[in-house]
Amino acid sequence: MIDPIVLGLFTGLTYGLLAVGLVLVYRSSRFLNFAHGSVGVFGAAVLSQLVTGAAVPYWVAFPLAMTVSAGVSALIEVAVVRRLRGRPGVTGMIATLGLSQFVLVLALLVSSQGLNGLTFPKPPGMPSFTLGRTPVGPAFTAMALLAPLLLGGLALFLRRSRFGLAVRAGADAPDTAQLNGIPAARMTTLAWAMAGAVAAFSAILVTPTQGAQSIDTLGPELLLRGLAGAVAARMASLPVAFAACLGVGVGEQVLLSMGAGRGGVSLALALFILVALLVQPQLGRRDGGQARWPRAVPAPASLAGRVLAGLALLAAAGAAYLVTNETASALTTVAGFAVVGLSVLLVTGLAGELSLGQFAFAGIGAAVSLHVAGSTGNFFTGAVAGCAAAAGAAVLVGLPALRLRGIALAATTLAFALAAEAWLLRLPWLLGDGISAPKPVWTGYALVLAKDYYLFALLMLVLALWLAHRLRAGGFGRVVLALRDNEDAARALGVPAPRRKLQLYAAAGALAGLGGVVIGHGQTQVTVNSFPAAAGIDVVALTVVGGLGLLGGSILGALLLVGLPGLVELGIFGQAALTLGWLLVIVTMPGGLGEPLARLVGRLPGRQRSRVESPGGRRGWRSRVARLLPGGRWPLDDDDRRLRSKPAVSPEVLTRDGDLPGGASAGGSSTGAGGGAGAVRAVRLPRRAVPVVVGAGALLEARGVARAFGGVRAVGGVDLAVGAGEVVGIIGPNGAGKTTLFEILAGFTRPDQGRVAFAGRDVTGWSPQRRAGLGLVRSFQDARLFPTLTVRESLLVAGERLAPTGLLTAALGGRGPQRRQEALAGDLVDLFGLAAYAQRQVGELSTGTRRTVELACLLALEPSLLLLDEPSSGVSQADGVALADLLTRVNQELGVALLVIEHDLPLLSRLATRMVAMDSGRVIADGTPDQVRTHPAVVAAYLGADTAAVHRSGAPV
Numbered sequence: 001m002i003d004p005i006v007l008g009l010f011t012g013l014t015y016g017l018l019a020v021g022l023v024l025v026y027r028s029s030r031f032l033n034f035a036h037g038s039v040g041v042f043g044a045a046v047l048s049q050l051v052t053g054a055a056v057p058y059w060v061a062f063p064l065a066m067t068v069s070a071g072v073s074a075l076i077e078v079a080v081v082r083r084l085r086g087r088p089g090v091t092g093m094i095a096t097l098g099l100s101q102f103v104l105v106l107a108l109l110v111s112s113q114g115l116n117g118l119t120f121p122k123p124p125g126m127p128s129f130t131l132g133r134t135p136v137g138p139a140f141t142a143m144a145l146l147a148p149l150l151l152g153g154l155a156l157f158l159r160r161s162r163f164g165l166a167v168r169a170g171a172d173a174p175d176t177a178q179l180n181g182i183p184a185a186r187m188t189t190l191a192w193a194m195a196g197a198v199a200a201f202s203a204i205l206v207t208p209t210q211g212a213q214s215i216d217t218l219g220p221e222l223l224l225r226g227l228a229g230a231v232a233a234r235m236a237s238l239p240v241a242f243a244a245c246l247g248v249g250v251g252e253q254v255l256l257s258m259g260a261g262r263g264g265v266s267l268a269l270a271l272f273i274l275v276a277l278l279v280q281p282q283l284g285r286r287d288g289g290q291a292r293w294p295r296a297v298p299a300p301a302s303l304a305g306r307v308l309a310g311l312a313l314l315a316a317a318g319a320a321y322l323v324t325n326e327t328a329s330a331l332t333t334v335a336g337f338a339v340v341g342l343s344v345l346l347v348t349g350l351a352g353e354l355s356l357g358q359f360a361f362a363g364i365g366a367a368v369s370l371h372v373a374g375s376t377g378n379f380f381t382g383a384v385a386g387c388a389a390a391a392g393a394a395v396l397v398g399l400p401a402l403r404l405r406g407i408a409l410a411a412t413t414l415a416f417a418l419a420a421e422a423w424l425l426r427l428p429w430l431l432g433d434g435i436s437a438p439k440p441v442w443t444g445y446a447l448v449l450a451k452d453y454y455l456f457a458l459l460m461l462v463l464a465l466w467l468a469h470r471l472r473a474g475g476f477g478r479v480v481l482a483l484r485d486n487e488d489a490a491r492a493l494g495v496p497a498p499r500r501k502l503q504l505y506a507a508a509g510a511l512a513g514l515g516g517v518v519i520g521h522g523q524t525q526v527t528v529n530s531f532p533a534a535a536g537i538d539v540v541a542l543t544v545v546g547g548l549g550l551l552g553g554s555i556l557g558a559l560l561l562v563g564l565p566g567l568v569e570l571g572i573f574g575q576a577a578l579t580l581g582w583l584l585v586i587v588t589m590p591g592g593l594g595e596p597l598a599r600l601v602g603r604l605p606g607r608q609r610s611r612v613e614s615p616g617g618r619r620g621w622r623s624r625v626a627r628l629l630p631g632g633r634w635p636l637d638d639d640d641r642r643l644r645s646k647p648a649v650s651p652e653v654l655t656r657d658g659d660l661p662g663g664a665s666a667g668g669s670s671t672g673a674g675g676g677a678g679a680v681r682a683v684r685l686p687r688r689a690v691p692v693v694v695g696a697g698a699l700l701e702a703r704g705v706a707r708a709f710g711g712v713r714a715v716g717g718v719d720l721a722v723g724a725g726e727v728v729g730i731i732g733p734n735g736a737g738k739t740t741l742f743e744i745l746a747g748f749t750r751p752d753q754g755r756v757a758f759a760g761r762d763v764t765g766w767s768p769q770r771r772a773g774l775g776l777v778r779s780f781q782d783a784r785l786f787p788t789l790t791v792r793e794s795l796l797v798a799g800e801r802l803a804p805t806g807l808l809t810a811a812l813g814g815r816g817p818q819r820r821q822e823a824l825a826g827d828l829v830d831l832f833g834l835a836a837y838a839q840r841q842v843g844e845l846s847t848g849t850r851r852t853v854e855l856a857c858l859l860a861l862e863p864s865l866l867l868l869d870e871p872s873s874g875v876s877q878a879d880g881v882a883l884a885d886l887l888t889r890v891n892q893e894l895g896v897a898l899l900v901i902e903h904d905l906p907l908l909s910r911l912a913t914r915m916v917a918m919d920s921g922r923v924i925a926d927g928t929p930d931q932v933r934t935h936p937a938v939v940a941a942y943l944g945a946d947t948a949a950v951h952r953s954g955a956p957v
């Protein structure tokens with residue numbers, strides 16, 4: 001046992017360096033650099049060529065190769081990564097996947113025989129000896145001697161040198177570093193260069209120890225080992241990453257010595273990464289949270305687009321009778337990849353997550369389908385079982401991504417893809433050493449000919465397109481988009497986030513499985529080589545190249561990336577050119593190749609007009625608008641006034657004082673809480689989830705709630721009660737713990753101590769969406785909502801609580817929930833005077849309008865209590881006054897209780913009947929606004945610190 005441990009420590013040193021490089025890059029660019037392993041392999045290829053081809057002495061070639069890798073890595077940062085700043089982290093990761101392939105092809109060009117561990121140059125002058133019964137070669141001793149030296153040098157450089165400090169500062173806080181005169185961009189390049197050099201060091205010393213191994217897998221496999229250590233170190237601590245990799249190295253050698261083989265090691269690594277991710281759910285939370293996504297689902301296809309799509313389908317079917325069987329086989333593979341690509345379209349294009357395991361799911365689908373079809377003799381039973389198995393696997397692999405964001409799904413699916421290739425698919429009950437594929441039988445006719453089978457593949461592609469369209473275009477797709485844009489806001493609106501995400505993974509897995517069925521049954525003998533891990537990367541690439549926002553994108557991408565090399569002998573240069581080409585598409589065309597094509601088609605005549613809610617169509621609503629909103633509509637700030645200069649609503653729809661054209665009268669205004677009951681009935685808002693009985697005790701009650709973050713006690717034992725229909729204000733200086741208290745009340749943060757009860761039920765352990773279902777609904781300080789959704793779509797998402805769109809309803813095209821949501825959204829658009837904005841993306845709106853949209857969304861949930869976090873923030877003073885009036889009316893006419901955090905004291909005084917002041921996580925005063933404002937502790941803690949707030953909305957009332 002001692003031998004593998006020592007050997008493991010040797011290899012672990014090298015993996016540790018790789019992990020250090022990954023962490024460095026992650027800290028400076030906030031995403032996983034999938035090209036990291038390949039850049040190292042490229043350095044190894046350079047060394048191999050220098051030493052064996054140009055007879056350069058090994059120890060001269062070694063630093064040269066490291067320098068070349070450093071240069072390649074720096075070039076990647078400058079030429080690609082920097083250009084992608086501001087785009088979602090997934091885009092950066094996809095670009096580095098492309099780079100990884102490209103750099104590997106370049107490495108093959110440099111060292112044409114590939115990087116065979118058996119012939120790769122070994123470091124001369126290094127002793128070799130036998131440890132127990134294990135021979136320890138010169139590469140191992142070089143690792144043991146040189147890796148600590150390199151690590152020590154790196155640590156000294158980062159900690160002590162001016163450059164090192166600047167690199168760390170630039171990586172941890174680029175904006176602050178820039179303000180302090182540190183050229184953050186240059187420091188990022190330096191971090192990438194150092195990572196590249198370290199990767200080369202690792203690859204040069206690891207390759208001779210790996211035996212014969214294909215260059216295709218060396219990059220990702222090396223990366224996986226480094227990734228395991230990096231993830232264990234929360235992608236943050238260099239020493240922890242290094243130490244964890246020592247453990248990875250030892251574990252690997254121990255498993256190998258026990259005969260686990262490559263498969264066992266891959267499985268163990270995948271499990272290790274999974275557990276490491278699950279125990280640190282905070283990892284990746286900051287990644288690209290504010291990044292701007294392109295709009296994922298385009299406007300409905302024009303008539304010309306539909307005609308063209310029909311003609312393309314006819315041409316594709318007609319091709320079956322014109323091409324050779326060989327070409328038909330290649331086209332079948334294109335169709336199979338396109339179907340798997342549609343699953344990427346759902347996971348990445350719609351949900352914004354990167355999954356590298358879709359092809360492994362395809363492999364599982366194929367294997368199960370082949371077995372079941374073989375044993376039952378029924379192809380369709382096999383296909384259904386294959387899709388179900390792939391869906392199940394996708395759900396299992398996707399489970400950790402429910403708790404995590406950012407890099408989680410990318411890391412677990414990469415690990416899964418490699419483990420599937422090396423272990424899972426090789427199990428005898430899946431593909432084993434290979435199984436023969438029964439051909440489908442269609443009404444007694446076996447599809448043996450490649451041309452016939454191609455037609456069947458085309459049919460499956462059409463089925464997959466139809467399903468993907470259904471899932472994207474309806475309520476289900478909208479909810480997934482909302483989760484992608486802003487998961488917290490979606491949960492606050494009652495969206496069951498985990499269920500919807502798992503359903504999406506299952507649907508995408510089933511589609512991938514269908515692709516696997518198409519590919520699998522099309523071959524005579526199916527082995528693991530039909531479903532390699534690298535294809536998982538190819539299928540992401542082809543979907544992005546074709547266009548993540550377009551259904552036809554995956555077909556276009558599959559034709560280029562799979563069809564072209566399948567039909568034309570490209571050679572290694574051609575392959576390199578093709579990879580470079582798709583890389584350029586990813587970097588320069590965010591919408592993929594399909595986007596300009598779609599735009600072109602969109603310009604053709606016969607464009608279908610998107611459905612716009614007709615505003616003011618129902619007279620009854622006109623009166624309700626006027627009743628709730630004084631002056632007929634929400635006051636607008638300057639941005640919106642400009643937009644309003646071309647109103648979509650005819651001006652007579654909304655008039656002052658509720659006087660309506662045609663003599664309809666809005667009736668009298670509300671007369672406070674007592675008269676409010678009648679008004680509530682008049683304003684036909686949705687039925688309330690919790691019957692509110694005024695005076696029946698506290699609606700919300702928090703007892704002794706406390707929460708600390710590390711050493712900071714954000715909330716330290718707060719008692720708070722809000723009665724039904726009551727309006728309570730919370731004030732306090734910055735950092736007093738107000739938002740954290742809200743997070744606890746709404747279920748976004750678990751309290752360390754204390755209980756929260758709502759409507760007579762203990763909700764302490766409830767999720768935000770469950771609380772929202774009960775009527776406890778919160779708003780957010782930034783009112784960001786869903787930037788790529790339109791106002792109308794956001795309201796439809798808010799309608800999900802009343803009329804949820806399940807996966808099956810969406811897939812079968814059920815319109816019931818959609819109709820109910822549309823009725824509710826239409827009412828709210830009218831009620832809040834949002835008709836002019838209904839089709840505009842929320843991200844384009846000013847803060848004031850976004851707050852109005854947010855309030856409309858919140859009211860769609862039939863709340864009993866609204867938790868409003870600084871509703872006047874970002875709103876002009878005049879609009880702030882109107883906001884207070886509107887909130888008062890929401891309270892009085894709808895009976896909704898309000899708990900409002902607000903820095904604008906006069907505004908709050910106008911609104912609240914009771915006020916609570918907080919400081920340092922505790923309640924320091926509770927009473928009427930006057931009592932609290934004049935309380936000595938409040939004056940000392942709050943007003944003294946921020947007197948400007950007193951006068952913001954004029955004199956206190």
Ligand SMILES: Nc1ncnc2c1ncn2[C@@H]1O[C@H](COP(=O)(O)OP(=O)(O)OP(=O)(O)O)[C@@H](O)[C@H]1O
Nearest residue numbers: 709712713714732733734735736737738739740741
């Ligand atoms: N997720 C977190 N991790 C670490 N510290 C946190 C976290 N959330 C809040 N804090 C800390 O807890 C304290 C209270 O923060 P909180 O945001 O609740 O205050 P606040 O009263 O809402 O302030 P503001 O008025 O500026 O929004 C602060 O010191 C803050 O830095």
